Amino acid sequence: MSAGAIRxxxxxxxxxxxxxxxxxxxxxxxxxxxxFAMLLFVYFYLFSRAxxxxxxxxxxxxxxxxxxRTALLFASSLTMSVTDRAIRRGRTGLAxxxxxxxxxxxAVFLVGHVEEMLRMPEEFTWATNVYGSLFYVVVNxxxxxxxxxLVMLAFALVALRRGRYTPERHxxxxxxxxxxxxxxxxxxxxxPTLYLLPHVxxx
Amino acid sequence: xxxxxxxxxxxxxxxQRLTETWSDPYGTPGFFSxxxxxxxxxxxxxxxxxxxxxxxxxxxxxxxQLATPDAAVLNPDLYNRMLTxxxxxxxxxxxxxxxxxxxxxxxxxxxxxxxxxxPRMNALSYWVFLFAGIFLYASFFVGAIPDGGWxxxxxxxxxxxxxxxxxxxxxxxxxxxxSSTVGAINxxxxxxxxxxxxxxxxxxxxxxxSTLTTSFMILLSFPAITLAPLLMAFxxxxxxxxxxxxxxxxxxxxxxxxxxxxxxxxxxxxxPPIGWLYMIIPTFTGRPIAGYNWAVAAxxxxxxxxxxxWVHHMFAxxxxxxxxxxxxxxxxxxxxxxAVAFFVFTATLWTARRIRWTxxxxxxxxALVSFVIGGISGVMVAIMPFDWQAHDTYFVVAHLHYxxxxxxxLPMFAAxxxxxxxxxxxxxxxxxxxxxxxxxxxxxxxxxxPQHWLGLVGMPRRVYTxxxxxxxDVANLxxxxxxxxxxxxxxxxxxxxxxxxxxxxxxxxxxxxAGTLEWATTSPVAPYNFAQIPEVHDRYPLWTLDGDVVxxxxxxxPQPGGVVLADEHHETLETVGLDARLGGVLxxxxxxxxxxxxxxxxxxxxxxxxxxxxxxxxxxxxxxAATLIGWHHGxxxxxxx
Numbered sequence: 001m002s003a004g005a006i007r008x009x010x011x012x013x014x015x016x017x018x019x020x021x022x023x024x025x026x027x028x029x030x031x032x033x034x035x036f037a038m039l040l041f042v043y044f045y046l047f048s049r050a051x052x053x054x055x056x057x058x059x060x061x062x063x064x065x066x067x068x069r070t071a072l073l074f075a076s077s078l079t080m081s082v083t084d085r086a087i088r089r090g091r092t093g094l095a096x097x098x099x100x101x102x103x104x105x106x107a108v109f110l111v112g113h114v115e116e117m118l119r120m121p122e123e124f125t126w127a128t129n130v131y132g133s134l135f136y137v138v139v140n141x142x143x144x145x146x147x148x149x150l151v152m153l154a155f156a157l158v159a160l161r162r163g164r165y166t167p168e169r170h171x172x173x174x175x176x177x178x179x180x181x182x183x184x185x186x187x188x189x190x191x192p193t194l195y196l197l198p199h200v201x202x203x
Numbered sequence: 204x205x206x207x208x209x210x211x212x213x214x215x216x217x218x219q220r221l222t223e224t225w226s227d228p229y230g231t232p233g234f235f236s237x238x239x240x241x242x243x244x245x246x247x248x249x250x251x252x253x254x255x256x257x258x259x260x261x262x263x264x265x266x267x268q269l270a271t272p273d274a275a276v277l278n279p280d281l282y283n284r285m286l287t288x289x290x291x292x293x294x295x296x297x298x299x300x301x302x303x304x305x306x307x308x309x310x311x312x313x314x315x316x317x318x319x320x321x322p323r324m325n326a327l328s329y330w331v332f333l334f335a336g337i338f339l340y341a342s343f344f345v346g347a348i349p350d351g352g353w354x355x356x357x358x359x360x361x362x363x364x365x366x367x368x369x370x371x372x373x374x375x376x377x378x379x380x381x382s383s384t385v386g387a388i389n390x391x392x393x394x395x396x397x398x399x400x401x402x403x404x405x406x407x408x409x410x411x412x413s414t415l416t417t418s419f420m421i422l423l424s425f426p427a428i429t430l431a432p433l434l435m436a437f438x439x440x441x442x443x444x445x446x447x448x449x450x451x452x453x454x455x456x457x458x459x460x461x462x463x464x465x466x467x468x469x470x471x472x473x474x475p476p477i478g479w480l481y482m483i484i485p486t487f488t489g490r491p492i493a494g495y496n497w498a499v500a501a502x503x504x505x506x507x508x509x510x511x512x513w514v515h516h517m518f519a520x521x522x523x524x525x526x527x528x529x530x531x532x533x534x535x536x537x538x539x540x541x542a543v544a545f546f547v548f549t550a551t552l553w554t555a556r557r558i559r560w561t562x563x564x565x566x567x568x569x570a571l572v573s574f575v576i577g578g579i580s581g582v583m584v585a586i587m588p589f590d591w592q593a594h595d596t597y598f599v600v601a602h603l604h605y606x607x608x609x610x611x612x613l614p615m616f617a618a619x620x621x622x623x624x625x626x627x628x629x630x631x632x633x634x635x636x637x638x639x640x641x642x643x644x645x646x647x648x649x650x651x652x653p654q655h656w657l658g659l660v661g662m663p664r665r666v667y668t669x670x671x672x673x674x675x676d677v678a679n680l681x682x683x684x685x686x687x688x689x690x691x692x693x694x695x696x697x698x699x700x701x702x703x704x705x706x707x708x709x710x711x712x713x714x715x716x717a718g719t720l721e722w723a724t725t726s727p728v729a730p731y732n733f734a735q736i737p738e739v740h741d742r743y744p745l746w747t748l749d750g751d752v753v754x755x756x757x758x759x760x761p762q763p764g765g766v767v768l769a770d771e772h773h774e775t776l777e778t779v780g781l782d783a784r785l786g787g788v789l790x791x792x793x794x795x796x797x798x799x800x801x802x803x804x805x806x807x808x809x810x811x812x813x814x815x816x817x818x819x820x821x822x823x824x825x826x827x828a829a830t831l832i833g834w835h836h837g838x839x840x841x842x843x844x
Contacts, residue, residue, distance in 0.1 A: 017779030017786050020320045020396050027388040027422060035426035038460070042430070042445070045456055055451045126443045130451030133443035137434070151828070155835065 290353025598658025643692025
């Protein structure tokens with residue numbers, strides 16, 4: 001096939017408006033956000049019907065380690081924003097450093113999550129009562145989304161190192177960043193619900 | 204506006220090149236790798252229809268059992284299983300997917316695009332749907348047909364359903380939900396980004412408005428049908444206690460989650476078919492739809508209000524009166540936009556120049572008239588004191604089936620008769636089409652109307668038999684006869700398809716003299732849809748102001764100065780904003796095997812969860828990750844995205 005036999009003879013505008021990828025990520029976040037909202041609805045619904053919270057003889061969760069992890073996760077949103085700014089100004093090296101930093105912070109959070117999942121069953125499991133069921137299911141839902149976010153960030157890092165992103169064209173990095181911010185925002189709701197609330201309501 | 208100049212080549216050469224670029228590989232490779240929205244649409248049509256027939260056979264088995272008192276066609280256990288699979292099949296594998304079928308086929312054509320926004324995701328949504336359907340029906344072959352009802356109320360489905368039966372149900376429902384969600388995102392982005400230049404939101408065909416609205420509804424309601432069965436699967440398989448009252452769970456939670464999905468879904472499966480009627484009725488009345496803005500407002504308002512009505516399924520569960528009253532009012536309120544839609548149809552018919560009673564038009568108007576009965580009984584059950592009487596009786600069965608059969612199945616046949624000439628290139632037989640309409644529609648009323656009466660005299664729903672002498676015998680027999688009549692009508696419609704297939708009366712590009720863009724291209728549609736992307740100035744671009752058909756429709760022949768695209772890649776136009784300004788040229792991905800493999804890997808995950816085998820589950824998850832990495836590998840290597 002003869003390439004370019006029929007080619008543009010006027011300039012086609014580019015870079016105007018939101019791309020299909022941007023719209024797709026917004027819609028994905030909309031439906032995933034609804035999923036988490038429903039999960040938290042389930043939590044508060046069952047909490048509102050429970051005689052005590054936590055149910056049974058379960059102690060409220062430890063706060064120290066998870067607070068540090070929370071701070072790291074929120075910091076990762078900041079480093080992600082810096083990455084986004086850096087690539088828009090064409091500073092690929094800076095973007096690479098901060099993206100790697102974002103991945104590091106996220107990975108440390110996830111390691112803490114796994115450590116918690118291995119440690120917690122000594123106190124209670126998902127089969128102990130519905131408080132346990134909620135704790136494990138909600139936390140692991142978030143953990144799974146975080147893992148997916150990390151894989152996406154890793155992809156973006158490889159693409160960044162191969163020079164696929166320029167100040168004009170960095171849509172992939174931007175939408176991966178949107179997903180990462182989304183996972184962090186979910187934690188803004190999950191952390192107080194799962195970790196702080198039981199301390200407030202414990203007898 | 205012209206982007207590309209076709210004057211260098213003749214229209215035939217341009218079309219030849221576009222065909223080479225957009226055609227799938229021949230044979231089996233093309234079958235598994237196609238991302239063409241038209242082929243995906245075909246598959247959705249055929250597969251959904253097969254599930255419609257399966258669900259119909261299950262219904263007929265139940266109706267046969269109920270024809271006479273104390274019958275022994277089905278034993279109670281098998282009756283439960285047929286009841287469950289009938290509801291599950293119809294809701295998850297037919298009603299919701301037939302709208303995706305026509306959506307996939309028609310929407311890119313109706314907005315003047317060459318494909319969906321994400322062609323590979325489109326293929327994925329079909330393969331996931333197919334694998335999910337196979338997953339659910341695999342239960343027949345291992346003797347674990349789901350038995351807890353399609354509504355799957357706990358604890359019936361947790362404590363009292365042993366074996367794999369309800370595991371198949373719970374996981375299958377989550378599985379098919381993935382397909383709907385992926386499809387909904389695709390429709391939204393397609394409508395926002397892929398409209399032809401000049402197709403402002405106020406020029407959008409109404410079927411596109413209704414599909415857009417339902418896609419948003421899917422994004423906001425399907426998480427509930429992902430979450431609820433998933434939590435049920437956890438309760439059944441892993442040992443959590445979400446629905447177990449003994450350890451802090453709550454059975455009513457199931458109903459809240461299920462109906463938070465379950466009520467909006469009724470509008471999800473009803474709005475797009477209303478959209479088909481919005482396309483069909485103007486064509487055969489020869490005038491634009493009356494009150495376009497009202498129709499749009501009614502569609503969007505229905506979408507909003509449908510989220511405030513789920514508790515009307517729970518009036519009999521002893522909720523506080525204030526709560527129930529709120530939902531009663533909301534349920535009454537949803538009838539207002541529906542009424543507006545019906546006034547729009549009435550006004551269009553009323554002011555018609557000349558109504559052409561084709562088979563498609565008969566099916567469409569028959570659907571409207573039949574639907575009114577379901578709408579009125581809906582207002583009745585929204586009123587609490589009435590609902591307390593009618594709840595869990597055949598009255599509700601009658602209402603539900605009137606709404607769904609008249610609101611989805613009859614419009615489906617209208618759409619078949621209207622759009623099949625575009626899909627296949629040949630006409631359906633009009634006489635057989637009209638015969639099948641009358642047999643099916645009279646069958647529908649004989650089947651469901653007596654059930655109102657059965658409910659009012661106290662026949663409970665979901666029972667497998669009843670003793671003689673309760674005064675239910677005649678109505679039940681009539682209902683069963685109606686069921687067979689309905690089935691005969693469906694068989695006649697299928698016969699029509701095969702007879703017309705043999706005859707192949709050529710359709711031409713616009714056999715009905717319709718005004719919307721899907722009729723501006725050849726029948727069957729060329730692989731590239733439009734040689735020249737049309738520029739739109741009107742709601743009915745193929746009609747003149749007087750309603751006559753334009754002689755030389757846009758898009759068929761590339762013309763100097765027209766918007767034509769290059770022939771090197773799958774390229775189409777991207778537009779910006781609600782007024783669809785030209786945004787640029789999009790390079791679309793070509794055929795790919797990854798959607799098929801991703802769906803297959805997902806099947807492995809669900810299978811591993813079902814048989815509670817951690818190794819299979821892990822393998823499945825790794826396979827999903829691997830296919831997704833393969834899918835996006837082009838991002839890293841600089842290939843097409």
